[in-house]
Amino acid sequence: MSKNRGIFLKGYVDEGLPTESDFKLVEEDIDLKAAGEALKEGETLVRVLYLSVDPYMRGRMKSVPPSYTTSFALNMPLMGNGVVQVVQSKSPNFTAGDLAVTFAPWKDFAVLPAKMLQKLPSGIVASAALSVIGMVGLTAYFGLLHVGQLKNGETVVVSGAAGATGCIVGQIAKIKGCKVIGIAGSDEKLSFLKELGFDKVINYKGKGYAELFKEISEATDGKGVDVYFDNVGGVISDAVYSNLNNFARVATCGVISAYNEGQLPTGPRVEPALVSKRIKMQGFLVGDFASQHEAARGEMLEWFKEGKLKDKATIKEGLENTPKAFIGLLQGENIGKMVVKVADPQ
């Protein structure tokens, strides 16, 4: 008998930072041999190795979720991207031992349809599969290049720059011959961004609009901002907006500053600047580009293998620490992708 733990959401959290007491750990026994024999045709029994925690999950923890998703069910494990290892398979496409990326429950073991599994490309570590080569990398790619319409030689600002998506955005911008300014919240994060090749870095902590505006302006050497990849919103974004050039593009990817708010926050209205500078602001989700994912993933994989894109993860150990990792993510504790290591491959 093995233990099969699962992390459940106890109730919806409509406002404020979630706490560990909003989650519960439920434990049951599983007989792996019997579970393998009970599989139906096309199913696999998998061991969860790594789980991805991502900001968008905050929206799924609300009783009224954003329109593009649904609330997490309360009497089931939470779910998200993960890397798994096949324990038993009744699919011709997988055999025991295979590693795959999937949409996984927050559990030790699960039965999943084989068609939900994508084999891990050879030579790719789990954290890269959940970041550079995963949804996060594609989010950076489509946001910067398709929504942001980045052109060679332009100046790019990235907020949440040391986060999973932000640090990939900056690296792609460098590949495309652009100047990149990263905004993040600690000196350690800024050092990391410098290592990745960001041209300028700004620590936003403790700074208001006026100071941020001035620092961003100086970081552009007076040239202004052509593309803003926004992960955070709030006063940081206000200060970037005021530095935008005519015909600038804002790729609005996330609004982590608002995720714990019960009500829509207020701020300076954007419309006057949109008109006078002919700015485009556009929100997007990586799923909107599904038909182009495969081609983009191939390009990202090339860059990764050539060493132009680097993978960085903050890894927490243990399924039981998944809520803590998620809460830490919302507080900006991670550098690069926040990942939970649930088990080693067997």
Place this chain on the structure above:
Amino acid sequence: MSKNRGIFLKGYVDEGLPTESDFKLVEEDIDLKAAGEALKEGETLVRVLYLSVDPYMRGRMKSVPPSYTTSFALNMPLMGNGVVQVVQSKSPNFTAGDLAVTFAPWKDFAVLPAKMLQKLPSGIVASAALSVIGMVGLTAYFGLLHVGQLKNGETVVVSGAAGATGCIVGQIAKIKGCKVIGIAGSDEKLSFLKELGFDKVINYKGKGYAELFKEISEATDGKGVDVYFDNVGGVISDAVYSNLNNFARVATCGVISAYNEGQLPTGPRVEPALVSKRIKMQGFLVGDFASQHEAARGEMLEWFKEGKLKDKATIKEGLENTPKAFIGLLQGENIGKMVVKVADPQ
């Protein structure tokens, strides 16, 4: 001797509604015969017949104008689009009596380079040349079709719908087979919009966010809004934003609610909705599409001649009433294009 009056701006008005005392009327004599003889090669002496007053002029009355324009000079007449009649010409392209559209000073007579004049198409009245067939019409055309990317069968909301641009936007949307909801500020304006073929009309006066949200939602028959052509900003826009569909487009044309504000107004932040509904908001100016103006004007002229586009103007009489007409425009007194009739053609 004839009188040649001019309207000057006395000082910059950085905030608040301008008043007539912000302008002064300066009068001088002009000998039309002598002025005609004094023309240099390529110049024309013109009589101003009609002047256009437009919301963007409010920005030019500020000491710090929007980035796309400059402040009006203080010791010269204000300027704007107008229809003029040639009195004398030293250009082979114009003869006395010709009617033309130009960028004209707020005066009775002026000397202008012939290359600044565009002959009025035959059969076009002055108000149409300043609206449907003029910059206002092109603003509606490019905002709705290029920025808004309107598709057949979609639902469009227009704010400031009874204004010069708004009423053309609605008519183009009907030509394109769309459902059009117009928002305006009086019952008289709503009746006008119904006459033009708007499907639904909403009077915003005295209504807050919640009531506007509900009325817009009902006007769409629960189908939501695909394209929002925004002339006003503020709480009306907040209520429209909340009714936008996934992948909606907002063409931000003007922000008349903010033009008299000294400071940037605040309001609910738009970023969360942009992401969750993948909305595009884009500001634009008609001048950005200059290379495509001629083709679009041809199409608009066809529609106008076929009776599919109707011209509507509110005409004030007398150069001396131009400031009053402009101030009235900012208060929404006009239905259709606000125009000042300065003189009859001779």
